[in-house]
Amino acid sequence: MNPAFQPGAAAWPSATPAQPAPLPLTAAQKLLLPLGALLFDWLFWLEGTGLNVLVFTIFVVAAQLYLLPRHAAARRSGYFWLAVAGSLFSAAMVAVYGSGAAGLATLASLAMLLGYVNQPHLKLVLYAVLTAGANWLQAGPRVLRGLRAPRQSGAGLRRGWFYARLLLVPLAVLVGFHLLFAMANPRYDMLSYKVMAKLMDWLLLLIPDISFAHLLFFALGFLLTAGALVVVPVHYFADHESRFGEFIRRQRDRVASFGVRRPDFSAKNFRTLDLRKEFLAAGAVFGLVNLLLLVVNAIDINWLWFGFVPKANFDLAQFVHEGTYVLIFSILLAMGIVLWFFRRNLNFYQPGLPWLRWGATVWVLQNAVLAISVGLRNYYYIWHSGIAYKRIGVCFFLVLVFFGLATVLLKIWQRRSAYSLIRLNSLAVYAVLLALAAGNWEPWIAGYNLQRRFPSLDIGFLLDMPGRVLPVLQARRAVIAEARQLNVEDENGNVTSIDNAAALARLDMAIRDWQAHHAARPDWQSLTWAAYQTAEALPPHE
Structure with a gap:
């Protein structure tokens, strides 16, 4: 458990409007918080992105590894170490290229890292990022509340005055001897004068730089550092994720695999379709769309796959843009329909399950062929007109489409839940983001x-x-x-x-x-x- 975890701490969002109690900080956190705020100000004030991102990322990762107890659950989480590696890698890419994709990957990786530190049992990347955001919204204000002086401060003031007197005596002695040496030794006097002049020049340079905007920036750095180093337990998203499973189980109350209950139409005297009727509906959908998609794929294969040469005055950009967007929407819609029919007990309808699985598999494979056609359209555009950012984005999006279609096949044949597909595809999105960060595009x-x-x-x-x-x-x-x-x-x-x-x-x-x-x-x-x-x-x- 992280040292900042306290039993009975409020989860997010809070159930009561009462102000949260200040957080007790460990000695390491009391040292690292001001150090991190000063480091953030020194690295980023009036600066762009570059080596500063790498230095601050190393500071956050090292501080988290130091603050985590040796037997903390996060140290045994593969997702946590993935976020650690992703943070360092993407920050290094910022130092190498300074690209926006690398900066976005660093921000996402650090958010994942802090989310998995907060709730080590999380698996969904999105929930880890949301957990980190909720932690950041609470950590800074609660740390600031803890900075207030305690009401019973008499003993503390006496102790402070005691140590102040101990410090004032050596300082007074030091000043006295300095004056004596300055009067007795001209060279010492000249050297001390130069040192004081340099100090005054530094102060004169520093004072104009301390503006209201700079103070706000320093406050932002303190809040960001507090959100990165101080953990406020956020159980909301972890509790929500705990309801989901990797595989679909037979449900008697007609509960979907992602926790969505089927609407009750009993008030309208509407009787829910039984499994046989639902199977017939699914079979009809898969059969008809397979025939329709077969025609579309046959046209694309005959037209695009072999020897495609655009005619004179052919608007290749319009051809690629409209066709690509429509086909991408068609692929996503197909994946949604498969998820809908295989969301619950139809996975266990033995009389028709083999036919349903093969029909859905053929449809998924035909959508893969459709995705290849989209890739060819994109390729022809690049070959005849050059590369643009959107063309690169389409390439990586098609990689995610093929991965998503593969996970849909896992759902069909292994009865995986929608939660499992979202978990796997969110990791794929994160991998693509790291790949984009690694490119000097x-x-x-x-x-x-x-x-x-x-x-x-x-x-x-x-x-x-x-x-x-x-x-x-x-x-x-x-x-x-x-x-x-x-x-x-x-x-x-x-x-x-x-x-x-x-x-x-x-x-x-x-x-x-x-x-x-x-x-x-x-x-x-x-x-x-x-x-x-x-x-x-x-x-x-x-």
Whole structure:
């Protein structure tokens, strides 16, 4: 158990409106809280994201490992160690690339870590994140309530005055000897003067920096540190998850596998379908949609899979966008229908269960074929028009679709519950988020798009990317100079064309602006490895 856990502490949300009691802190927490707040302020005030994210993440992870007792349940949780590894990995990717995906992965990983520390028996990633959020909302205010001086403070004041007198005497002696040495030794006097001058200069620099905004930022850092180091037991989501099981069991009261009770239509004299009628309905649905999907897949295989070449003036973007969104919605709807029919006792209807399982399996496999067609549409768009952020997103989304279809097959053949599918797919989403954090996507996009075979180049899109893409653009100036059509987008979203000289001038201006910004911010806190490599690769600023 974490040292901050107290028996009888209020769960979240609280059942009474009374103010929560202040939290008793351990000696380690009393030391780490101000240290973490000062560290947060030093790392992030007026800084971007870079090495500071890695340093603060290491501090949070190390503090949690130190605060956790040796026999704490969290240390035996695989989800906890997954969150630890994910936090350090994603924070390292922030220090390497400084990308938004890596920052989001770090935030999600730390939230998971704190959620599993709070409730080690949690498995759902979403519930762990919500538990961490609920803990953060309570930890800071309750720690601040504990900072109030106790009402019976007479003995404490006397003890404080006793130690103050012990400290004042050595200080007075030190000042006296300092004055004597300064009068007797000119060199000592000059050295002490220089030290005091440096101290005063530092104070003069510090005082203007202490603004109201800075104080608010420091308070935010203290609250974030309190939420990361102090545990307020939040049982709400753990109690809710404890109702679910990995597998479906036969239910006599018609309770769904995810805790949703079937509506009662007895007031309308409506009799609920028995298993045989429900089986006939499911069989009819699977049979009809399999035939319909077979026709759609046959058309796509004949049209897209072999030798697809878009005709002249063919709107490939419209073809990909509309077709992709519709097909993705169709796949999600198919997965929902399978979950609906296999949600409860139909899994145990032996007379028709084999037919139902095979019919649903064929439908799932046909949806996998449909997902392949979506991937081919995306591939043709990339091949003929280049890569964009959405195209990468579609690729990773299709990976999740294939994983989700595989878990649907597990549900069909192993009677897994919807809770089991959500648990597995949430872990897959987290794995995809870490994969996105590991990619240096912008230079890869620019390197692919800067090919002479493309009829047009969206130079405005490339110049709007982070600075780490500039070495790629600089290395391929010849491609920009020879491009047949260069497009930019204005503030109103209108796409216009510019000539090659104007595009190269914009590139030179972007390089100068980035170098000036990089030179003006020499602090290491927001430095990244990609920024260092960019500065080394770009030509010297003139």
